[in-house]
Amino acid sequence: MKELRARSLQWVLVRRLILLQAATLLIFIVLCVAALWIANPRLLIDNEAAVDALKNAVYRDSNGKLIVHETEELRSFREEFPNVWYIIRDSGGQSIRFGNVPDVYNKDFGGLLSEVDHATLGFSEDDLRPEAYIEKAATKAGMMQIMAATRSSRGETEGLEVNISATVDVARNPDGSRNWEKALPALAVIIAILLLPIILVMGATTLVTTPAVVRRSFAGLVDTADQAARIDIDTRAMQLPVKRVPQEIAPLVHAFNQTLARLAQGYDRHNRFLTDAAHELRTPIAILRTRAELLKKEPQSVRLVQDIERLSHLAQQLLDHQMLDRPASERQIVDLTELVSRVAADFAPLAIEAGYDLAFEPSTSTIHVEVNTLQIERALANIVRNAIDHGGARGTITVAIDETGGIEVRDEGPGIPAEEHENVFEPFYRLQPQSRGAGLGLNLARQIASLHDGTIRILNGSWPGARIRMQLPVRS
Incomplete structure (x- = not known):
């Protein structure tokens, strides 16, 4: 079965942000279109607004002459645009002129303008003559052609002028109504053309910036995860920092810290119980x-003494486990040959009593190691004790040292099968269930070697018996 890969939060956020931005933009466009559809606004620039204000102000007097009333709308417009001018003509040739009309608009343009419904008249960018708007409008005096502008020259601007021009002509039916069946596809294409670049730019920006933002936001979480990966039994009391962790992840880190604290307390209670129990057992033993x-x-009685000795040894091993919590600051640089010879001398009487000869082979040179002396002595003692218990009560037990910091304990007993080389280091594991050992000695020795950045293993070879080698880093 294929293992499922964990989802990348970074790319989930990128995809969702792009979709969210596109959806937001689309909804915004739809709302704007709906609002414009409902309001049906008419946007007027200044010149068109002037014509619009004049539509309701054109009348005829009793003689049929065109006049312009000063309506409230027209008066307000003149106050806002004091330079406004206009020309109003009817189909009969009557006209009204107001303001400073530029000369160009006083000329006769022929019959073309009389047919125009509405138009904007303009000149090149370098020409100072102003634009004007002309429209054929229905007034109370009849159909009129009104031409108007809010200034007589482009020099009358206030420094900056922005013109935005857009013309949308929708297909119409013969009765003049809009033909949306023809217009909507084209309108959809136009909207797509307008939106697609925006969506592409927003998507590209999101793809570029979001990963960097996410990585920067989660940098503290990554550091915390790295620290969590380094936690082991010797650093069980460590607390993960939450200062740089995202607020949403902080509860998880707090919960993890509380779990670590509970585990450390439980481990300490367990250790204290074993230590207290071992101490209490020593006296009755x-x-x-x-x-x-x-x-x-x-x-x-001999078997009873042997069982009592086994029980005493087990209690001592439980106490030895307490030494694993000793801080590294208690280490010191010692002569490895002197340390090992001391342990060999201590076990010589026990080995001889059990039926062995004990040999010690020192190194030809001085070897210094930085160790916790008591811990290394207990580890080596457990290895030698294992050889005494399982070496067959015959032959020679040899303790040898070489220049690389290796310590070997050899016996001439039945040996350890190759398939059991790793199993014997497990706690309470015994090759022979009825053997005297408790199954803790080699496990404790391996833990002590590991604390000192060393190793312990069983060597393979054609020699008789077992050879266990503990390797310690040499201090140069």
């Missing part, structure tokens, strides 16, 4: 040993 040694030398 010592009393039992003393009483057993006073018994007559019979097979049952």
